[in-house]
Amino acid sequence: MKTNSSPLSILMLSASFHPYIGGAEKQALELSQALMEKGLQVTVLTRRLPRTARRESVGGVAVRRLSAPASRHGLPSWLQAINSIGFMAACAAYLFRHRRRYDVIHVHLGGSPAVAAAWMGRRLGKGVVVKLGGGRGVGELTFAHKSFLGRLKLAAFRRLRPRFLAVTRDMMQELADVGLADCPVHFLPNGINTRTYRPPMLKEKIAARQKMGWGPEPGFLYVGRLSAEKRLAEFMEDWASAVGQAGLPAQFHMVGSGPEESRLKEKIRSLGLEGRASVRAATSDILPYYHAADIFVLPSVSEGLSNALLESMACGLTVLASRVGGAKENLREGHTGLLFDPADRGEAVEKILLALRRPDLAARLGNNARKFAAMEFSMDKIAGEVIKIYESERGSDRVGK
Numbered sequence: 001m002k003t004n005s006s007p008l009s010i011l012m013l014s015a016s017f018h019p020y021i022g023g024a025e026k027q028a029l030e031l032s033q034a035l036m037e038k039g040l041q042v043t044v045l046t047r048r049l050p051r052t053a054r055r056e057s058v059g060g061v062a063v064r065r066l067s068a069p070a071s072r073h074g075l076p077s078w079l080q081a082i083n084s085i086g087f088m089a090a091c092a093a094y095l096f097r098h099r100r101r102y103d104v105i106h107v108h109l110g111g112s113p114a115v116a117a118a119w120m121g122r123r124l125g126k127g128v129v130v131k132l133g134g135g136r137g138v139g140e141l142t143f144a145h146k147s148f149l150g151r152l153k154l155a156a157f158r159r160l161r162p163r164f165l166a167v168t169r170d171m172m173q174e175l176a177d178v179g180l181a182d183c184p185v186h187f188l189p190n191g192i193n194t195r196t197y198r199p200p201m202l203k204e205k206i207a208a209r210q211k212m213g214w215g216p217e218p219g220f221l222y223v224g225r226l227s228a229e230k231r232l233a234e235f236m237e238d239w240a241s242a243v244g245q246a247g248l249p250a251q252f253h254m255v256g257s258g259p260e261e262s263r264l265k266e267k268i269r270s271l272g273l274e275g276r277a278s279v280r281a282a283t284s285d286i287l288p289y290y291h292a293a294d295i296f297v298l299p300s301v302s303e304g305l306s307n308a309l310l311e312s313m314a315c316g317l318t319v320l321a322s323r324v325g326g327a328k329e330n331l332r333e334g335h336t337g338l339l340f341d342p343a344d345r346g347e348a349v350e351k352i353l354l355a356l357r358r359p360d361l362a363a364r365l366g367n368n369a370r371k372f373a374a375m376e377f378s379m380d381k382i383a384g385e386v387i388k389i390y391e392s393e394r395g396s397d398r399v400g401k
């Protein structure tokens with residue numbers, strides 16, 4: 001049983017977690033580790049997928065997994081609904097049984113587990129924080145409007161009023177758009193470990209390129225989900241056009257998985273880019289790619305605050321991104337990155353050409369991006385801000401170091 005002298009105890013609730021690779025899952029793990037470094041107690045509660053243990057430690061963080069009907073990826077929509085309801089019920093039961101072991105529930109993404117947390121938090125007098133994800137127009141709040149269960153979820157949020165965390169200003173506006181303007185909300189960006197994600201030494205860059213099998217020419221890199229809203233097929237066409245105009249060698253590698261994977265591989269073949277462009281499998285060991293690359297691209301039509309964007313900035317890469325979401329809000333044109341309108345193919349080509357033809361500018365942008373990322377997005381700083389939010393929810397002066 002917890003006492004007043006006990007460290008603040010946080011229950012991180014995430015529908016999926018390691019070994020599944022995703023932005024929310026990565027944030028949940030790295031934030032948990034940073035909070036533990038500050039003296040807090042953290043346990044991650046997640047869904048149990050096939051071939052995963054019920055209880056284990058991941059990166060020093062205690063993980064507890066709950067079984068739910070048909071728990072696996074790639075389910076048809078009706079089975080997904082059954083799974084969501086089953087997992088929500090399992091979460092509610094766990095939160096009640098273990099109510100004396102935590103002070104605040106921190107939910108990653110606003111799915112069905114967030115409803116369970118908000119409901120049990122209200123009943124038990126626990127603080128509840130819900131971190132939202134996705135870009136405006138393609139995120140979880142927008143999609144919730146399109147289904148009966150989604151509309152029920154929004155209605156529950158209006159009644160229960162959990163505290164939301166928005167990683168972009170766009171997301172704060174989206175809360176208002178779906179009728180959640182009266183819910184408490186904090187603006188808080190994602191954090192990254194700037195000690196891990198740092199610019200490579202020259203020998204590290206050479207070693208990373210050898211490991212990846214890359215040549216010496218400038219390397220463009222995308223890391224993330226391979227889905228339609230990322231506009232990677234269109235960007236590849238623009239990239240091929242710009243490289244042809246510049247008459248300079250270059251390479252483009254996309255790391256991730258998703259529904260566009262086959263289309264992107266076919267696009268590489270149709271554009272004759274074999275040997276210069278590739279699609280590579282998603283991996284948790286992403287640092288060598290950042291160290292091998294020179295220019296990071298994020299051509300999405302809509303975006304939240306991409307982990308990969310922040311990681312690439314921290315590694316000193318030149319950032320070339322569409323003028324939406326977190327990139328628009330955090331990159332300064334010509335100072336920390338190059339931005340383009342996702343609907344303006346000509347502007348995208350111009351910015352690709354600028355990055356290729358002006359290596360001096362590209363290097364300066366990368367250096368500035370590193371300084372900005374270290375100052376604004378270090379996980380240590382973000383963890384400190386999260387603790388303040390926990391305090392406001394908990395109404396306690398028991399904080400970490």
